[in-house]
Amino acid sequence: MRLWGDYHTHTSYSHGRGTVGDMVLAAKDRGLKEVAITDHGPGHLFGVGIAHLGIIDRIKEEAKLWEDRTGVRVLVGLEANVVDLDGRLDVDDRSISRLDILIVGLHTWVRPGNLPSLWHFYLQVPIARRVRSRRVRDLNTRALVRAASRYPVAFISHPGLHMDIDTQLLAKECRKYGTALEINTSHNHTTLEYIKVAASTGVDFVISSDAHDPLRVGDFAKGVGLAERAGLRPEQILNTRPAWEGKRP
Numbered sequence: 001m002r003l004w005g006d007y008h009t010h011t012s013y014s015h016g017r018g019t020v021g022d023m024v025l026a027a028k029d030r031g032l033k034e035v036a037i038t039d040h041g042p043g044h045l046f047g048v049g050i051a052h053l054g055i056i057d058r059i060k061e062e063a064k065l066w067e068d069r070t071g072v073r074v075l076v077g078l079e080a081n082v083v084d085l086d087g088r089l090d091v092d093d094r095s096i097s098r099l100d101i102l103i104v105g106l107h108t109w110v111r112p113g114n115l116p117s118l119w120h121f122y123l124q125v126p127i128a129r130r131v132r133s134r135r136v137r138d139l140n141t142r143a144l145v146r147a148a149s150r151y152p153v154a155f156i157s158h159p160g161l162h163m164d165i166d167t168q169l170l171a172k173e174c175r176k177y178g179t180a181l182e183i184n185t186s187h188n189h190t191t192l193e194y195i196k197v198a199a200s201t202g203v204d205f206v207i208s209s210d211a212h213d214p215l216r217v218g219d220f221a222k223g224v225g226l227a228e229r230a231g232l233r234p235e236q237i238l239n240t241r242p243a244w245e246g247k248r249p
């Protein structure tokens with residue numbers, strides 16, 4: 001299975017190790033036609049996220065420069081954080097409209113949008129990591145579904161990492177909104193069962209490296225292996241196409 005674009009990568013504008021140029025050159029080396037720069041949203045604490053949304057302008061300038069130099073198409077995006085249980089993100093609509101691609105994920109250590117989400121993300125979620133909780137899982141899932149219903153979300157990053165989710169429900173709802181689910185090769189949490197359960201709903205997938213280092217751009221092997229073992233067909237995976245055809249802002 002040949003994949004043409006890596007749609008989830010981080011630079012030193014968030015907590016990655018390469019510049020925009022390093023990531024685009026790496027994409028060219030790996031023979032990719034497209035790469036998306038998707039740094040963490042500004043709500044991510046302790047310097048993990050971009051410092052402010054104005055950084056998007058800088059990334060866009062650099063992306064254009066490196067696109068012209070290399071011939072690799074560069075999409076400028078963001079891996080936004082869900083900041084409350086209603087699925088609100090740490091990025092405003094105006095900034096979203098200027099992106100080429102919007103990824104949404106649940107992460108720990110994010111500035112909570114309100115008191116109930118502070119309670120949920122900083123107390124209930126850590127407890128649920130020790131004692132499984134159906135209720136916490138439902139709230140996590142619902143927050144992602146609401147984000148997909150509110151915003152033009154291309155795909156959900158690493159579903160189930162950090163926070164438990166109901167795969168079947170998330171996949172079914174995401175399919176409705178045209179949002180894909182990720183098979184992430186950076187973390188070792190993706191299971192065959194997750195792919196099979198999600199695939200049964202007809203949702204689309206994206207395999208991505210989530211590279212935080214130029215060396216990992218286009219590192220799809222683990223994800224392709226899992227997808228093939230789960231019996232996915234190329235047409236179920238968006239990056240088998242030469243250009244991004246998934247949801248856009």
Ligand SMILES: [Zn+2]
Pocket residue numbers: 079105107157158
């Ligand atoms: Zn992430």
Ligand SMILES: [Zn+2]
Pocket residue numbers: 008010079157210
């Ligand atoms: Zn990421």
